[in-house]
Amino acid sequence: MHRLKRFLQQKxxxxxxxxxxxxxxxxxxxxxxxxxxxxxxxxxRKLAFIAEGVMRYCMFREDxxxxxxxxxxxxxxxxxxxxxxxxxxxxxxMQALTDCALITLSYENMQIILQQYPQVKExxxxxxxxxMTKLLNQRTSNLNTDADSRYREFMKEYPHILQRVPxxxxxxxxxxxxxxxxxxxxxx
Amino acid sequence: MHRLKRFLQQKxxxxxxxxxxxxxxxxxxxxxxxxxxxxxxxxxRKLAFIAEGVMRYCMFREDxxxxxxxxxxxxxxxxxxxxxxxxxxxxxxMQALTDCALITLSYENMQIILQQYPQVKExxxxxxxxxMTKLLNQRTSNLNTDADSRYREFMKEYPHILQRVPxxxxxxxxxxxxxxxxxxxxxx
DNA sequence: ATAATTTTTTAACAAATGTTAAAAAGATTT
DNA sequence: AAATCTTTTTAACATTTGTTAAAAAATTAT
Numbered sequence: 001m002h003r004l005k006r007f008l009q010q011k012x013x014x015x016x017x018x019x020x021x022x023x024x025x026x027x028x029x030x031x032x033x034x035x036x037x038x039x040x041x042x043x044x045r046k047l048a049f050i051a052e053g054v055m056r057y058c059m060f061r062e063d064x065x066x067x068x069x070x071x072x073x074x075x076x077x078x079x080x081x082x083x084x085x086x087x088x089x090x091x092x093x094m095q096a097l098t099d100c101a102l103i104t105l106s107y108e109n110m111q112i113i114l115q116q117y118p119q120v121k122e123x124x125x126x127x128x129x130x131x132m133t134k135l136l137n138q139r140t141s142n143l144n145t146d147a148d149s150r151y152r153e154f155m156k157e158y159p160h161i162l163q164r165v166p167x168x169x170x171x172x173x174x175x176x177x178x179x180x181x182x183x184x185x186x187x188x
Numbered sequence: 189m190h191r192l193k194r195f196l197q198q199k200x201x202x203x204x205x206x207x208x209x210x211x212x213x214x215x216x217x218x219x220x221x222x223x224x225x226x227x228x229x230x231x232x233r234k235l236a237f238i239a240e241g242v243m244r245y246c247m248f249r250e251d252x253x254x255x256x257x258x259x260x261x262x263x264x265x266x267x268x269x270x271x272x273x274x275x276x277x278x279x280x281x282m283q284a285l286t287d288c289a290l291i292t293l294s295y296e297n298m299q300i301i302l303q304q305y306p307q308v309k310e311x312x313x314x315x316x317x318x319x320m321t322k323l324l325n326q327r328t329s330n331l332n333t334d335a336d337s338r339y340r341e342f343m344k345e346y347p348h349i350l351q352r353v354p355x356x357x358x359x360x361x362x363x364x365x366x367x368x369x370x371x372x373x374x375x376x
Numbered sequence: 377a378t379a380a381t382t383t384t385t386t387a388a389c390a391a392a393t394g395t396t397a398a399a400a401a402g403a404t405t406t
Numbered sequence: 407a408a409a410t411c412t413t414t415t416t417a418a419c420a421t422t423t424g425t426t427a428a429a430a431a432a433t434t435a436t
Contacts, residue, residue: 135323
């Protein structure tokens with residue numbers, strides 16, 4: 001819990017007393033490696049702050065290929081905003097790649113917070129912006145270069161993830177096969 | 189102007205009287221084909237609603253390659269949110285690909301609206317969500333398939349854009365060269 | 377209309393990545 | 407510790423995409 005508090009205070013100057021008011025609406029939940037936090041076809045009923053662990057946002061194509069859209073780890077958010085805010089079934093999955101500690105907020109509790117403590121709306125909006133910016137930059141960074149450069153950039157940008165997740169997921173994130181990734185790693 | 193009004197009313201149920209109050213803060217601006225709305229290194233001082241035209245969000249690599257991150261057209265938004273909200277220089281460009289009619293909102297005017305008409309905040313937040321969702325799905329759709337499938341998916345998803353912009357931009361959006369795109373188009 | 381510029385196509389060859397299959401290495405369970 | 411399962415590497419060959427250069431087609435400017 002303490003991690004979320006520190007994050008909100010440092011990044012968004014959430015006042016101590018506001019934290020005291022809203023903290024009871026959050027719940028600390030643990031997910032084992034490979035468990036799913038969001039499932040295709042089901043409604044995403046909670047958003048989460050990742051206190052500990054690495055997760056991936058992924059899709060499964062009809063032909064069986066498994067695509068990692070992106071990774072999230074400590075101090076980032078998890079969940080499918082599209083499904084969460086609309087409370088309609090998600091078309092994506094979010095999976096824990098390590099044992100994870102998530103601080104979750106249910107849809108109902110979010111409603112309560114927004115109604116009772118409207119000053120917190122600004123923070124929710126700021127988080128939205130943060131996530132949007134992350135998405136914008138991610139799309140940007142790995143386009144139009146060969147797999148080798150993409151992997152080098154990945155190593156620079158996400159050194160923390162590199163050690164903690166199987167290469168197959170990194171490969172699918174980069175848009176190549178695990179064999180290709182293994183091959184290009186030889187030349188580095 | 190009328191297009192923005194209709195959009196906000198239909199999508200977000202903006203009340204007529206709210207529109208009457210805020211409309212004076214927007215400005216109708218025209219951009220000629222190939223002109224830039226956002227420039228790398230400059231602060232994005234306005235956000236825009238695209239009333240007419242097609243734009244692209246792009247980057248120029250040091251090696252001279254020109255990357256199209258994505259396209260936007262009628263009823264979508266334009267501008268670099270990261271630069272706009274932080275009022276720091278942008279690292280991206282937004283270029284008109286056809287003659288465009290934009291309904292713009294300056295940073296100063298946004299501040300005024302948010303202060304004087306706080307009920308509009310919800311709509312701004314909803315727009316943020318809309319943009320985020322678009323970004324999420326875009327990242328998702330064109331990963332881990334060959335260029336041919338990506339192009340076919342692009343045709344399905346963005347039939348409007350197809351006819352209106354040079355193929356080289358579509359190629360750079362798909363992550364291939366214009367020659368490769370031309371080649372695969374032969375087989376369709 | 378003509379000229380100039382930009383965009384699209386074509387082709388031959390090079391380089392990168394996919395596919396398949398198998399072995400090796402590493403991790404996890406019994 | 408052994409057995410099982412998962413991940414990573416390797417290799418040969420096929421396919422896709424990039425590169426270079428040039429011509430053709432389309433668009434824009436004079």
